[in-house]
Amino acid sequence: MSLNWPVAGVPAKMLQNMLTSGRLAHAYLFLGPEGAGMRETALHFAKAILCEQTGERRPCGSCVHCRRVDSGNHPDLAWLEPNGQTIKIQQIRDIQKSFALKSLEAVRKVYIVTHAEQMTPEAANALLKFLEEPSTPVVAILIARQKSSLLPTVISRCQIVPFDRIDPASIQRALQADGVPAGKARLLSYVKESIGSARKFSEHEKFAEIANLVVQLSEEIQSKRGNPLFLIQDKIHKPGWAFDDVGSFLDCLAWWYRDLLNAKLDLTDRIVYESQMSRIQSQAASYRVEDLVQMVEIVLSTKKRLQSHANQQLALEHMVLRLQGE
Numbered sequence: 120m121s122l123n124w125p126v127a128g129v130p131a132k133m134l135q136n137m138l139t140s141g142r143l144a145h146a147y148l149f150l151g152p153e154g155a156g157m158r159e160t161a162l163h164f165a166k167a168i169l170c171e172q173t174g175e176r177r178p179c180g181s182c183v184h185c186r187r188v189d190s191g192n193h194p195d196l197a198w199l200e201p202n203g204q205t206i207k208i209q210q211i212r213d214i215q216k217s218f219a220l221k222s223l224e225a226v227r228k229v230y231i232v233t234h235a236e237q238m239t240p241e242a243a244n245a246l247l248k249f250l251e252e253p254s255t256p257v258v259a260i261l262i263a264r265q266k267s268s269l270l271p272t273v274i275s276r277c278q279i280v281p282f283d284r285i286d287p288a289s290i291q292r293a294l295q296a297d298g299v300p301a302g303k304a305r306l307l308s309y310v311k312e313s314i315g316s317a318r319k320f321s322e323h324e325k326f327a328e329i330a331n332l333v334v335q336l337s338e339e340i341q342s343k344r345g346n347p348l349f350l351i352q353d354k355i356h357k358p359g360w361a362f363d364d365v366g367s368f369l370d371c372l373a374w375w376y377r378d379l380l381n382a383k384l385d386l387t388d389r390i391v392y393e394s395q396m397s398r399i400q401s402q403a404a405s406y407r408v409e410d411l412v413q414m415v416e417i418v419l420s421t422k423k424r425l426q427s428h429a430n431q432q433l434a435l436e437h438m439v440l441r442l443q444g445e
């Protein structure tokens with residue numbers, strides 16, 4: 120686990136200042152778009168709050184508290200997520216009960232509430248009440264996309280920490296800090312929209328298989344040799360392929376065709392699949408710009424169709440036929 124803050128800039132700076140000054144608020148509201156790194160930052164902040172070394176800009180990474188947070192089972196850290204459509208008052212009560220029972224004797228306890236806009240008013244009030252009369256100091260980190268969907272009483276009690284959509288260069292830096300090679304980190308930073316999902320995909324056993332399949336499929340489609348329909352059937356329609364794997368494959372394929380477009384337009388510094396430069400140049404030579412624009416669209420619309428529960432095999436076969444210009 121990296122000791123660096125997952126997201127550089129305003130959020131990290133604000134939270135570091137609060138840690139070093141020792142003046143922690145009772146509640147923080149992380150506001151920003153999906154993929155801005157709010158969950159990862161909340162976890163890192165929680166770790167720093169629980170860490171034995173107080174007053175530092177970041178967690179030490181090695182004390183018992185840091186290690187328990189990393190392994191996902193620190194008894195004084197609770198994640199609160201919607202149960203169905205909402206976060207209910209009973210979920211708050213359950214956590215209060217478990218905080219009372221188990222403790223690692225951390226100085227504080229931390230709640231991370233994801234999708235805070237989905238708290239029922241009763242749940243929100245119970246949480247606020249708990250924060251105001253704590254038997255043990257508690258810090259709540261609420262994560263939400265928009266201020267407007269939250270109760271004014273919640274907003275007024277929180278220190279707001281604003282997040283922006285994270286740029287690919289920051290994702291790439293974070294992955295490289297974890298030891299991911301530069302070329303792979305660059306591809307991941309474009310294919311996935313958050314550090315968390317990029318990191319997860321980089322550790323996924325299927326990453327290499329997916330990346331190879333993109334190259335092989337695009338070769339067969341461009342050269343009109345081989346049998347791309349068979350390739351899809353042979354590689355993807357297997358029990359080991361989860362729905363998310365197919366989604367990741369389509370994300371990677373869309374970037375492949377964007378790269379061909381970049382190559383076609385002489386924007387080679389924008390190419391994401393850097394290690395495949397010569398193959399990209401040679402494939403790009405056989406398409407027109409408008410073909411490639413269309414091909415990116417075909418792949419993205421296939422992903423959308425799968426998300427709305429289209430038949431996977433038919434959707435992928437249809438995609439291949441359209442990519443072949445049939």
Ligand SMILES: [Zn+2]
Nearest residue numbers: 170179182185
């Ligand atoms: Zn520590």
